[in-house]
Amino acid sequence: MKSKISQRVIAGLVLTVFALSNTAMSVMAVNEKPMLRTGEENTIKLKADISITQANEPVSLSLRDSDVKQVLRMFADKAGMNIIFDSSVSGTVTLDLVDVPLNSAFDLVLSIAGLSYVVDENTLIVSSAGTEMSATKQEITLVPVKYIDASVLAEFLNKNIFTMKKPGLSNSEIVTTNPMTNELLVFGTKNDVAITRKIVEKFDKKPLSTSIKISHTTPEQMADLICNMLLPATSSGGGKSTGGAAGIKGVMTGAASSGGGGSSEVELGGGEVACQVSANSSGTLTSMPLQTLVISYFTQQGTIGVIGGSEDQLEMIREFIADNDKKQPQAYLELSIIELNEQGSKTLSNTWQYLSKHFSFNASAGSSGTSPYYPIFFSGSQYPHVPSADQVDSPDYIVHRYNGPQALTYAINYILESRKGRVVANPRILITNGQESVIDLTSDYVKTVTSQVVSESLTGAVQRDYEIGDDNGIKISITPFISPDGYVTLNITPEYATIASQVTTPNESDPTVTDIQATLLQRRNLELKNVRIKDGETLVIGGMIREEDQKTVQKIPILGDIPGLGMFFRTTVSSKTKEEMLIMITPKIIVDSDDVMRNENTL
Numbered sequence: 001m002k003s004k005i006s007q008r009v010i011a012g013l014v015l016t017v018f019a020l021s022n023t024a025m026s027v028m029a030v031n032e033k034p035m036l037r038t039g040e041e042n043t044i045k046l047k048a049d050i051s052i053t054q055a056n057e058p059v060s061l062s063l064r065d066s067d068v069k070q071v072l073r074m075f076a077d078k079a080g081m082n083i084i085f086d087s088s089v090s091g092t093v094t095l096d097l098v099d100v101p102l103n104s105a106f107d108l109v110l111s112i113a114g115l116s117y118v119v120d121e122n123t124l125i126v127s128s129a130g131t132e133m134s135a136t137k138q139e140i141t142l143v144p145v146k147y148i149d150a151s152v153l154a155e156f157l158n159k160n161i162f163t164m165k166k167p168g169l170s171n172s173e174i175v176t177t178n179p180m181t182n183e184l185l186v187f188g189t190k191n192d193v194a195i196t197r198k199i200v201e202k203f204d205k206k207p208l209s210t211s212i213k214i215s216h217t218t219p220e221q222m223a224d225l226i227c228n229m230l231l232p233a234t235s236s237g238g239g240k241s242t243g244g245a246a247g248i249k250g251v252m253t254g255a256a257s258s259g260g261g262g263s264s265e266v267e268l269g270g271g272e273v274a275c276q277v278s279a280n281s282s283g284t285l286t287s288m289p290l291q292t293l294v295i296s297y298f299t300q301q302g303t304i305g306v307i308g309g310s311e312d313q314l315e316m317i318r319e320f321i322a323d324n325d326k327k328q329p330q331a332y333l334e335l336s337i338i339e340l341n342e343q344g345s346k347t348l349s350n351t352w353q354y355l356s357k358h359f360s361f362n363a364s365a366g367s368s369g370t371s372p373y374y375p376i377f378f379s380g381s382q383y384p385h386v387p388s389a390d391q392v393d394s395p396d397y398i399v400h401r402y403n404g405p406q407a408l409t410y411a412i413n414y415i416l417e418s419r420k421g422r423v424v425a426n427p428r429i430l431i432t433n434g435q436e437s438v439i440d441l442t443s444d445y446v447k448t449v450t451s452q453v454v455s456e457s458l459t460g461a462v463q464r465d466y467e468i469g470d471d472n473g474i475k476i477s478i479t480p481f482i483s484p485d486g487y488v489t490l491n492i493t494p495e496y497a498t499i500a501s502q503v504t505t506p507n508e509s510d511p512t513v514t515d516i517q518a519t520l521l522q523r524r525n526l527e528l529k530n531v532r533i534k535d536g537e538t539l540v541i542g543g544m545i546r547e548e549d550q551k552t553v554q555k556i557p558i559l560g561d562i563p564g565l566g567m568f569f570r571t572t573v574s575s576k577t578k579e580e581m582l583i584m585i586t587p588k589i590i591v592d593s594d595d596v597m598r599n600e601n602t603l
Contacts, residue, residue, distance in 0.1 A: 052106055052124065053079035058099040065092045068113045075106045076124055086127030089115060110167040117168060118189055129165035141193045143184040147206045150177040150184050157196060162188075169195060208314055212304045216327045219297035219304055223274035226295050226304070230320050231275065271298040271305060328433040329482035329589065331535075335428070335439065336584040337474060341421035342577070349571040351411040352556075355404065363556050363569070410568075425474070431587075433482045442473035445499060449516045451507050469519065471497050480587070486535045488587040492528040496544070496581055497521045522546075524581065533587055541583040548577040 052075070059078065063071065068091045076083035079102060091113050097105055110117060110126075118125045145153060158173035165171055174188040175196065186196050214222050277293040293309035295317075306317055353362040431437050447469040479491040500522040504514040524544050533539045552573040555561070559569035 052076070052081055052119070053102055056101045056103050059097060059102055059105055060099055061095060061097045061105070063096075064094050066094070067091075068093050068109065068115070071095075071109055072106070072115075072124075072126060075102065075109070078102055079106075080122075081119075082123040084123060084125045086125070086131055088128035088131045089126055107167060114165070115167065116165065116171060129167070129171060131171065139188070141186045141188075141196075142178075143186060143193070143196050143200055145182050145184060145200060145204050147204055150182045151179070153200060153203065154184055157184075157199060161195060161199070162192065207308045208311070209307045210305075210314060211298075211301075212306065212318065212321055214302050214304055214321070214325055216325050219299055219302055220272075220274075222304055222321060222325060223295055223297040225324060226317060226320060227275035230317065231277065231293070231295070271296045271301075277309075327592075328435075329484075330430060330432050331480060331482055331488055332588045332590055333429050333431050333437075333478065333480075334586045334588070335426065335476070336582075337425040337427075337441070337476075338582040338584075339421075339423040340578075340580045340582070341423075342419070342579075343575070344418040345416075345573065345575040347413065347415040347417075347571075347573045349413040349573075350568050351409075351413065352569075353409045353411075354407070355409075356406045357403065412568075430590075431478060431480045433480060436477060436479045439474075439476040439478070442471050442475055442497075444468050444470050445472045445519065446516055447519045451513070451515050464515075471495075472499060472521070473497065474581075476583070482589060486589065488533050488535065488589065490528070490531045490533065490539075490585070490587075492526070492531060492541070492585070494526050494541070494583060496524040533585065535587065535589045538584055538586045541585070542580070544581040546577075546579045550575045 057078075061071075069085055069089060071093055072085075073083055093109055093113060095109070095112075097108075100108075109115075114129045115126055116129045116131075117127075154175040154177050157175045162170050162172065162174055168191045170188045170192050174186060174192060176185045176187075177183065178185060184196060184200065186193050188196075274295045274297055276295070293313060294305075294307045296305040296307070297303070298305060304317075304321065306314060351363070354360065425441055427439050427441075429437055429439065445468070447467040449467075450465045451463070474494065474496045476495070477491075477493040481489040483489065498521065500520045502516050502520070503518040505517050507513040507515050524546070526541070526544070528541070531539060550573075553570060554573075555566065555570040560566045562569070
């Protein structure tokens with residue numbers, strides 16, 4: 001007997017040791033498991049906390065097609081409360097409940113039957129879920145709101161909670177606001193106030209506000225990228241903020257329209273709203289535009305402002321800026337613009353002249369006529385030469401009769417002329433990757449002149465209006481792409497214009513003056529795409545040549561057509577003009593010292 005007892009004791013001790021060892025191992029294993037982080041609870045129950053009794057004893061029921069009033073009366077008796085039914089309460093319920101807390105069972109029956117209730121002192125008032133009861137509006141509770149607009153919360157509560165026929169909550173719009181104190185006024189029961197406080201606690205939070213420094217791009221360009229690429233579902237805010245600390249006033253109010261006047265020339269800390277996320281309603285539910293995400297930029301400070309949104313959105317914007325706010329490569333561009341001009345002419349002219357006392361004649365430069373000093377027929381010894389009938393008393397000069405012997409003279413004129421010119425422009429500019437640069441070497445000129453006599457003037461003054469053009473010369477537009485492998489790809493658009501001729505007409509008020517009706521330009525334009533040049537090499541754009549040959553022959557009729565001898569009665573003028581423009585482009589990629597050090601460290 002004793003041996004059996006000792007064996008049992010030993011077996012018990014062994015089992016105890018085994019159990020303790022297994023328990024310790026299990027505890028260690030549990031402690032070795034990684035702990036899962038739990039985030040903030042983001043669920044709010046949109047119904048009242050049913051609490052008709054503090055005891056909340058479990059109940060077990062099995063009913064078939066029982067009158068809902070009798071079932072609820074049974075729950076009221078169990079909770080020790082009075083109960084009143086509205087005339088809208090009707091129907092039956094079938095249920096099987098086993099050990100369900102009394103409050104939960106009461107809530108289930110109300111939900112299934114489509115009923116709601118109000119507690120007044122120790123009395124339950126039950127009605128259909130769509131029935132408005134005056135008992136729900138016997139108290140006014142003030143719920144303070146700190147950061148957001150109370151009217152937004154009031155609209156959200158009225159549209160999305162208190163009109164959704166939730167058991168234990170009011171079924172009408174019971175929330176309004178006090179605009180002076182930014183408070184919610186709740187005309188409802190304790191359950192209504194409780195759910196209102198939950199909503200306020202959840203959403204009444206200070207909006208996120210941060211400023212992100214932009215180092216390499218401009219704040220305006222970065223804000224535009226964020227709005228159009230990262231946040232495409234946005235609505236533009238537009239407009240410049242006026243005053244306020246760092247332009248916050250303009251950001252918070254959505255900024256005024258940019259078309260207004262009266263703004264100061266000096267704006268300290270002013271910013272502009274780039275875009276903001278719109279708040280839209282979805283179906284029958286009303287949206288809550290509490291933390292509208294606003295993107296603004298501050299050019300003077302070199303920053304992007306982000307107000308509202310979530311932590312994840314802010315982190316996404318930070319990552320986007322970090323990925324895109326990169327230093328843009330630059331290159332030093334040296335251009336040589338050379339214009340070569342060559343002009344040459346050859347003139348062979350013959351001049352014949354016959355002089356006598358009564359008859360004179362000459363044929364000069366291929367045209368026949370008489371000299372004003374020796375007219376063809378001369379009567380008398382002299383006569384005055386006057387330009388017009390108004391100047392008879394003051395002639396320009398007096399012509400006398402030729403008194404010399406008769407003479408026939410012949411003269412030959414042979415002239416060679418050549419001119420060469422070279423115009424050089426050598427601009428040097430700094431170009432940035434992807435940004436267009438323009439070299440403008442044009443000059444102004446008069447395109448047209450319009451004259452009119454001012455009728456109001458006593459002296460009949462002439463008023464002239466001048467239209468000025470500004471595209472006479474050369475203009476080059478360059479857009480580069482600087483690649484990391486030491487090449488520069490250019491889009492080049494050279495435009496070269498010179499004045500070819502001008503169309504003139506006599507002025508109506510003063511025939512001695514001519515007005516320019518039109519100025520005709522001669523253009524030589526090119527458009528080059530994706531021209532690839534290695535760093536330090538030179539690209540030569542040539543072949544923009546213009547040549548013009550002219551030959552003019554003037555002759556005396558009949559005599560100039562005689563074979564052989566006709567050359568003495570002809571005048572020949574030959575001219576040749578040649579113009580060529582060359583453009584030489586040499587890019588040199590600029591390497592910062594920081595980049596050099598980074599490359600050395602990488603190697």
